[in-house]
Amino acid sequence: MTTNSELQQLNDYLRAMLLDPQNGHQPAITGSDKSLTWAQLGAGVFNWSARFSTLKLAANVPVVLYGHQQAEFACAIYSCLLHNIPYIPVDNIYPVERLKEICELSSAPFYYDAQQCCFVATGLPAQELEQRDLAYIMFTSGSTGKPKGVQIGRESVWNFMQWLRSDFSLPANPVLMNHAVFSFDLSLIPLLGNLATAGHLVLNAKEDIAGENWLASLKQEKVSVWVSTPSFAYQKLLLPEFRADYLSDLKVFIFIGEVLSKALVKHLRRLFPEAKILNSYGPTEATVATTVVEISDEMLKESCDLLPIGHMMPHSEMEITADNELIIWGKNVMRGYLGLPDENAQKLLWNGNKQWRGYKTGDLGHVRNNYLYCQGRNDSQIKMNGYRIEIHEIENRLLALSGISEAVVLPLTKKDGAVLRLAAFCTSKLSEKEIKATLAQTLPSYMVPSQIVIMDALPLNPNGKIDRKLLDAQARTC
Numbered sequence: 001m002t003t004n005s006e007l008q009q010l011n012d013y014l015r016a017m018l019l020d021p022q023n024g025h026q027p028a029i030t031g032s033d034k035s036l037t038w039a040q041l042g043a044g045v046f047n048w049s050a051r052f053s054t055l056k057l058a059a060n061v062p063v064v065l066y067g068h069q070q071a072e073f074a075c076a077i078y079s080c081l082l083h084n085i086p087y088i089p090v091d092n093i094y095p096v097e098r099l100k101e102i103c104e105l106s107s108a109p110f111y112y113d114a115q116q117c118c119f120v121a122t123g124l125p126a127q128e129l130e131q132r133d134l135a136y137i138m139f140t141s142g143s144t145g146k147p148k149g150v151q152i153g154r155e156s157v158w159n160f161m162q163w164l165r166s167d168f169s170l171p172a173n174p175v176l177m178n179h180a181v182f183s184f185d186l187s188l189i190p191l192l193g194n195l196a197t198a199g200h201l202v203l204n205a206k207e208d209i210a211g212e213n214w215l216a217s218l219k220q221e222k223v224s225v226w227v228s229t230p231s232f233a234y235q236k237l238l239l240p241e242f243r244a245d246y247l248s249d250l251k252v253f254i255f256i257g258e259v260l261s262k263a264l265v266k267h268l269r270r271l272f273p274e275a276k277i278l279n280s281y282g283p284t285e286a287t288v289a290t291t292v293v294e295i296s297d298e299m300l301k302e303s304c305d306l307l308p309i310g311h312m313m314p315h316s317e318m319e320i321t322a323d324n325e326l327i328i329w330g331k332n333v334m335r336g337y338l339g340l341p342d343e344n345a346q347k348l349l350w351n352g353n354k355q356w357r358g359y360k361t362g363d364l365g366h367v368r369n370n371y372l373y374c375q376g377r378n379d380s381q382i383k384m385n386g387y388r389i390e391i392h393e394i395e396n397r398l399l400a401l402s403g404i405s406e407a408v409v410l411p412l413t414k415k416d417g418a419v420l421r422l423a424a425f426c427t428s429k430l431s432e433k434e435i436k437a438t439l440a441q442t443l444p445s446y447m448v449p450s451q452i453v454i455m456d457a458l459p460l461n462p463n464g465k466i467d468r469k470l471l472d473a474q475a476r477t478c
């Protein structure tokens with residue numbers, strides 16, 4: 001249940017951090033446009049108060065923020081949090097059509113263009129949101145379904161910030177890198193982690209990450225906390241400077257968004273022997289992350305292919321249904337999808353005693369040795385020629401082969417939904433023939449993909465996750 005005192009605590013905390021910073025001369029944000037100390041950030045946030053008041057926004061009317069890794073974008077988000085203005089982040093790597101669509105779906109009367117540093121009127125009549133005290137609405141990009149506006153309350157953000165401070169092994173005065181677009185909620189780990197710890201947020205624009213000097217810039221900024229999807233990190237493993245004696249300040253790796261494989265952790269251990277490696281899990285619908293665990297050497301030695309996703313955040317619980325679906329209960333669960341009552345009825349549950357919402361994740365999981373495990377999505381089970389096949393089981397078998405670091409298996413279906421064949425995509429030192437032969441030693445023949453495509457790196461979507469839609473399209477043309 002949300003109490004007014006919790007919301008008051010968040011308000012007080014934000015005022016103290018942003019308007020009266022104790023560490024004014026320390027760097028707060030380094031963005032693609034400029035760098036701000038905490039004092040400059042505070043002054044910027046103060047200016048925003050005036051800018052928001054000229055907009056004459058009624059309470060509970062959202063603002064869309066449009067840009068890409070600018071310090072001013074982050075400043076706008078912090079200001080919205082301070083002034084209780086629900087914000088909707090849209091990255092400008094998406095086409096303008098997506099911006100328009102999101103403005104219409106949310107009836108936002110203005111969007112802020114962080115590139116141009118100005119507000120643009122959308123011409124739409126402002127409508128109050130049904131929900132009060134919303135922190136943000138995040139439109140998922142839909143890699144596991146259709147894009148939906150996930151509404152997250154201020155109480156969830158406060159709960160999440162406190163958890164970030166206590167359970168994510170953040171060093172004192174952390175320097176947090178952010179590679180994720182602000183419209184992907186992974187970015188909230190560094191963005192809110194910075195606010196929770198008075199750290200330094202280093203924003204990395206897409207073109208910088210692709211450039212030659214990116215790791216040199218992380219070194220120069222003394223980045224100490226890496227936050228990304230596992231796939232994003234895989235792609236950096238081959239860079240010669242990606243190692244502890246070059247990036248000597250890097251002490252913590254936080255992974256979320258996809259399965260973290262043992263292969264990646266082992267590789268990182270060799271490159272960064274002293275660093276802590278954390279696996280965190282959660283859907284956007286439960287405020288960024290719900291579980292976390294530091295990966296130990298014992299976990300790597302266990303015979304099970306999977307690594308645990310850890311323990312629940314405070315004020316939440318995980319229910320595992322008879323058919324192994326993970327249901328998240330607690331303060332972190334969204335208020336609902338914007339304007340989608342049918343979806344809300346399908347995905348949300350209510351516990352009257354605790355006054356908690358529950359969210360049916362569609363992920364499968366179990367508990368072992370007191371740790372939670374996520375074993376893939378419940379839609380990853382398919383039927384082919386009458387055989388029941390767990391796609392993630394084949395992926396895990398592939399990842400267990402030495403020389404394979406990334407692997408995705410996709411079922412190729414006919415128009416009527418019947419599965420025709422399986423295609424696997426992987427980065428591998430082994431040949432297609434070798435892979436098939438090795439898989440055939442442990443899997444029944446119908447589970448060995450008929451097509452194995454070996455790639456230098458698997459393509460990523462704008463969120464830094466493996467782009468399954470693109471791979472699916474590619475498999476169809478082969």
Ligand SMILES: Nc1ncnc2c1ncn2[C@@H]1O[C@H](COP(=O)(O)OP(=O)(O)OP(=O)(O)O)[C@@H](O)[C@H]1O
Binds near residue numbers: 139279463
């Ligand atoms: N540590 C993890 N291990 C395994 N799977 C994970 C982990 N963290 C997240 N996931 C997967 O990612 C899903 C949440 O992803 P997210 O909320 O980012 O959106 P999505 O459904 O992938 O859509 P989109 O990426 O398009 O926004 C989880 O439900 C789970 O399937």
